[in-house]
Each structure stands twice: as C-alpha cells, then as structure tokens.
Amino acid sequence: SVSLATMSLAFDEFGRPFIILKEQEQKARLKGIEAQKANILAAKSVARIMQSSLGPKGMDKMLQGPDGDVTVTNDGATILEQMEVENQIGKLMVELSRSQDHEIGDGTTGVVVLAGALLEKAEFLLDMGMHPLRIAEGYEMACKVATKNLEAISEEFEFSVDNCEPLIQTCMTTLSSKIVGRCKRAMAEMCVKAVLDVADLKRRDVNLDLIKVVGKVGGQLEDARLVEGLIIDKDFSHPQMPKELNDVKIAILTCPFEPPKPKTKHKVNIDSVEKFEELRRQEQDYFVDMVQKCKDSGAGLVICQWGFDDEANHLLMHRNMPAVRWVGGVEIELLAVATGARIVPRFSELTPDKLGFAKQVREVAFGTTKDRMLLVEGCPNTKAVTIFVRGGNRMIVEETKRSIHDALCVARNLVRDNHIVYGGGAAEISCSLVVASEADKIAGVEQYAMRAFADALESIPMALAENSGLPAIDSVTAIKKAQVETGNPWLGVDCNEVGTNDMKGQVVFETLIGKKQCLFLATQVCKMILKIDDVIEPKRFE
Numbered sequence: 001s002v003s004l005a006t007m008s009l010a011f012d013e014f015g016r017p018f019i020i021l022k023e024q025e026q027k028a029r030l031k032g033i034e035a036q037k038a039n040i041l042a043a044k045s046v047a048r049i050m051q052s053s054l055g056p057k058g059m060d061k062m063l064q065g066p067d068g069d070v071t072v073t074n075d076g077a078t079i080l081e082q083m084e085v086e087n088q089i090g091k092l093m094v095e096l097s098r099s100q101d102h103e104i105g106d107g108t109t110g111v112v113v114l115a116g117a118l119l120e121k122a123e124f125l126l127d128m129g130m131h132p133l134r135i136a137e138g139y140e141m142a143c144k145v146a147t148k149n150l151e152a153i154s155e156e157f158e159f160s161v162d163n164c165e166p167l168i169q170t171c172m173t174t175l176s177s178k179i180v181g182r183c184k185r186a187m188a189e190m191c192v193k194a195v196l197d198v199a200d201l202k203r204r205d206v207n208l209d210l211i212k213v214v215g216k217v218g219g220q221l222e223d224a225r226l227v228e229g230l231i232i233d234k235d236f237s238h239p240q241m242p243k244e245l246n247d248v249k250i251a252i253l254t255c256p257f258e259p260p261k262p263k264t265k266h267k268v269n270i271d272s273v274e275k276f277e278e279l280r281r282q283e284q285d286y287f288v289d290m291v292q293k294c295k296d297s298g299a300g301l302v303i304c305q306w307g308f309d310d311e312a313n314h315l316l317m318h319r320n321m322p323a324v325r326w327v328g329g330v331e332i333e334l335l336a337v338a339t340g341a342r343i344v345p346r347f348s349e350l351t352p353d354k355l356g357f358a359k360q361v362r363e364v365a366f367g368t369t370k371d372r373m374l375l376v377e378g379c380p381n382t383k384a385v386t387i388f389v390r391g392g393n394r395m396i397v398e399e400t401k402r403s404i405h406d407a408l409c410v411a412r413n414l415v416r417d418n419h420i421v422y423g424g425g426a427a428e429i430s431c432s433l434v435v436a437s438e439a440d441k442i443a444g445v446e447q448y449a450m451r452a453f454a455d456a457l458e459s460i461p462m463a464l465a466e467n468s469g470l471p472a473i474d475s476v477t478a479i480k481k482a483q484v485e486t487g488n489p490w491l492g493v494d495c496n497e498v499g500t501n502d503m504k505g506q507v508v509f510e511t512l513i514g515k516k517q518c519l520f521l522a523t524q525v526c527k528m529i530l531k532i533d534d535v536i537e538p539k540r541f542e
C-alpha cells in the first residue's frame with residue numbers, strides 16, 4: 001500500500017484526476033552489499049531446485065503450466081523455462097541454462113548448479129569483507145586455470161562411420177539420467193545414426209535442423225525408430241491400395257478431387273430419375289477425367305491437400321492410382337522440397353516435369369497400435385531424417401523428444417570436436433585440485449576467491465553423490481584423495497554403484513567443449529551478479 005503522504009492528487013486540464021508519486025518513493029531500492037546478498041539468495045534458490053535433478057539418479061520435476069498442462073522433465077533448461085521465475089536474477093539463471101542448451105545442448109542442469117555454488121561461496125567472501133570485484137577477478141583467474149586443466153586432461157576420442165560404438169556410448173551416458181534410460185541403447189544408436197546420416201564429416205559439421213524429431217502418443221518407447229526420409233501422419237486413402245510403392249513419381253495437388261460446385265445462381269432442377277442420373281454421370285466424368293490427368297502425367301502416387309469422397313476414392317483405387325488425402329500444408333511443403341515436386345494448384349497444370357520422386361513410400365503400423373503412417377524414403381533433394389518417438393502419454397513423448405535432443409547435441413559436439421573429459425564429477429574434482437594448488441601460488445587476495453572456486457567445483461560431484469544416496473562428503477573426499485594419489489583425472493562418483501570410481505572404465509564422459517562452456521557461462525553469470533550493486537525496481541502497489 002502507498003501512504004498518502006507520498007502522493008498527491010492533481011487534475012489535468014480536462015478535469016481528470018491523476019496521482020503524482022514522489023520519485024523516491026516510487027521505487028524499491030537495494031544498494032551495495034544488500035543488493036548482492038539479495039541477488040545471491042535468489043540465484044541460490046533457483047540452483048537448489050535444480051540440484052536434485054542432476055545425474056543418472058537425478059529426480060524429475062513435474063511442472064504445471066498456466067493452463068493446467070503438466071510437464072514431467074529432467075532437463076534443466078526445460079525446468080527453468082517453465083518455472084515462471086519472477087525474480088530478475090532468477091531469470092538470469094534461466095538465461096544461463098538456455099545459453100548452455102543453445103550452444104551445447106547438454107549440461108543445462110550442471111551449469112546452474114555450478115553457478116549457484118559459485119555464488120554461495122562468494123557470499124562467504126563478501127561476509128569476510130572482500131570486495132565483489134576482487135571476487136569476480138579471482139573467479140575469472142580460476143576459470144582460466146580450470147579450463148586449461150580441462151584441456152590438459154582431455155583425451156581424443158576415436159570414432160568413425162564404421163566404428164561408431166564410442167559415439168553410441170556417449171549418447172548413452174547422456175540418456176542414462178532420463179526417462180528413456182530403459183531403452184537408452186536403442187535410442188543412442190538411433191541418434192548416432194541420424195547424426196552421421198546428415199553429418200558433413202569433412203567439414204566436421206552437423207546441421208541438426210535436418211533431423212526432425214517427431215512424436216506421437218501411443219505405443220511405447222521401444223517403438224521409436226529412425227526413418228531416412230519423411231514421415232507423414234496419414235495413410236493411403238483406400239485400404240486396398242498397395243502398402244508399398246517403389247521408385248515412385250509423386251504428384252502433389254492442392255486442388256480438390258471433386259466436381260465444381262453447381263453455382264447457386266443457376267438453379268438445378270432435379271425432378272426426374274433421368275436428370276439425377278445425368279448429373280451423376282457428369283460428376284463421374286469429372287472424376288474419371290481428373291484421375292486420367294494424374295495417370296497421364298506419369299504419377300504413381302498423388303498427395304492431396306484436400307479430402308475427396310468415397311466415390312472418388314473408389315475410382316482412384318480401381319484405376320490403380322494410390323492417393324493420400326488431407327495432408328497438411330507444412331508436410332506438403334516438406335514433401336515438395338524433399339522429392340523435388342512442384343505443388344500443383346490445378347489439374348490442368350499437372351505435367352510430368354512437376355512430379356517428385358521417392359525411392360520408396362510405404363505405409364507402416366507402429367508397434368502394437370493400429371495407427372498407420374507413411375514413410376517417404378530415398379528422396380533426391382534431402383539428407384533429412386526423422387526420429388519418430390512413441391510413448392504412453394504426451395508427457396513421456398515430450399520428455400523423450402527433449403532427451404533425444406540432448407543426445408543428438410552430444411553426438412554433434414563430438415563430430416565437431418572429438419575431445420572428451422570424464423564425467424561423474426571426475427573432471428570437476430581434477431579442476432578443483434589444480435585450482436586450489438594454483439591459489440597457493442597467488443600472493444593477492446584473489447587466492448581466496450580461487451579457493452572458493454575450487455570448493456564450488458566440488459558441488460557437482462557432491463550433488464551427484466547425494467542424488468545417488470551416497471554419503472556425499474565421504475565419497476567426494478575419498479575420490480579427491482584417490483585422484484591426488486594416483487593422478488588419474490578420471491576418478492568420479494560411482495552413481496550407479498557399479499563398484500568402481502573409474503569413469504573411463506564405466507565409459508562415462510562428456511565433451512570437452514560442453515564442460516568448457518559450462519565453466520565459462522557459470523563464471524560469467526557470477527561475475528555479472530557480483531557486479532550489480534544497485535537494484536531498482538518499480539514498487540508494487542497492493
């Protein structure tokens with residue numbers, strides 16, 4: 001509420017009342033250390049929510065949207081996206097996760113957990129009386145040291161089109177923490193195949209836009225499959241049409257398969273059986289003519305944007321002219337591009353040069369459900385592939401699509417740069433040790449910030465251990481000790497209780513670029529938050 005003393009009522013030249021607020025009172029304002037502390041608190045609370053979702057044993061979150069739809073997810077970027085974070089600093093964390101998602105695709109939870117830990121440690125330093133800019137500088141130095149260490153401990157990851165097993169293993173690591181973990185092997189194989197299908201290995205580039213991930217409710221996770229072409233959620237218009245067409249020429253029509261509507265101006269009087277028969281015959285002639293035009297062009301399949309009635313359908317079937325009806329505009333365009341067909345708006349314009357081509361078009365039923373779909377494979381103009389996922393309900397389908405996106409990103413990142421570091425917190429512990437020892441060599445106050453950074457890095461293995469039900473401090477201390485003694489940077493948290501901390505042996509690793517980006521982004525956001533010492537927001541009126 002606003003006290004009357006701070007505002008005055010005035011009238012404009014038309015006599016309408018308006019309120020003047022005194023400038024100072026209009027804004028809620030936090031300054032200096034107060035501002036930093038409030039911001040850190042906000043960021044920390046977002047990070048704390050994410051912490052329990054990290055790793056193979058991480059929990060999923062269920063989020064309810066404004067219109068009541070429910071999302072169940074383990075994906076950091078998605079959780080934050082849907083959380084409706086109101087606080088501005090909280091929104092920075094959302095942005096942080098989104099950048100990681102955009103650049104790398106994986107590590108969206110980890111980056112927020114790390115940023116939260118960095119800020120938490122910064123709070124202690126602020127309490128000690130350290131200047132925020134000194135902390136920011138120390139973090140920057142530490143980040144450089146850690147990044148250099150990541151490069152030093154990274155290993156080159158060998159794979160080729162003929163030997164893509166290593167790639168599959170990496171995608172499996174990514175998928176292991178997700179709902180789809182149950183069939184991660186099959187999913188990972190699909191993702192790798194899709195990426196290699198569209199990859200330009202010479203230029204080390206993968207255009208993920210060429211991989212469509214399509215989902216449909218029904219069936220089960222195991223029914224997912226990779227289609228080297230397009231999927232159209234339709235079937236042939238008549239059940240007696242052939243289910244498979246090979247080397248087929250395709251006509252794409254946006255004109256309806258129906259006789260022109262009688263104009264209402266000219267009244268048609270049907271007052272006798274003869275007249276009715278006559279009209280019917282005329283209609284039929286139209287159909288016959290249309291079908292003949294398609295046949296004459298050389299088309300072996302017509303794809304129609306519009307529907308047609310049973311009679312036309314019957315005729316198409318009899319004339320051996322397979323057809324698909326009610327194909328959406330987007331799909332029509334995709335098909336046209338992929339098959340090289342021109343979209344034909346009038347039957348009179350249908351000529352052989354406007355037909356597209358596909359090596360195979362077939363109708364398939366997926367899994368145990370009765371739904372049928374068309375697979376259009378071997379199109380001349382595209383390398384595009386489609387990953388088709390199934391699931392018992394919309395939430396599972398959506399989460400599966402997101403998990404596949406993560407795995408695709410990981411595979412793409414490896415094609416771009418095949419350096420890896422080991423996961424399960426192994427890389428973070430290694431960096432933590434190096435940063436801590438570098439801090440000892442620094443004379444200035446930055447050493448404290450560097451030590452704080454080293455501590456913060458441990459938040460990742462800590463969270464992984466905690467989420468797996470392991471005694472976090474004991475486990476992480478033991479792993480640190482082992483890393484110091486053996487010098488192995490691949491010792492991490494044994495989340496799945498396999499019986500070894502050797503992440504190399506467990507084949508748990510992450511891409512070097514992903515880890516580097518994660519450190520970089522978390523450090524940046526921290527620096528940004530530390531540098532804010534004045535928060536001005538419009539005061540709320542209750």
Ligand code: ADP
Pocket residue numbers: 053054055056058074075076106107108109110111173174176177422423424425460464492493494495496508509510
């Ligand atoms: P993000 O959204 O950050 O990718 P995830 O839930 O995918 O979060 O968890 C990633 C973390 O889990 C990484 O630190 C990774 O090394 C670790 N991790 C994944 N699989 C395993 C495993 N089998 N054992 C130990 N750690 C694992």
Ligand code: MG
Pocket residue numbers: 106107108174177406
């Ligand atoms: Mg992940």
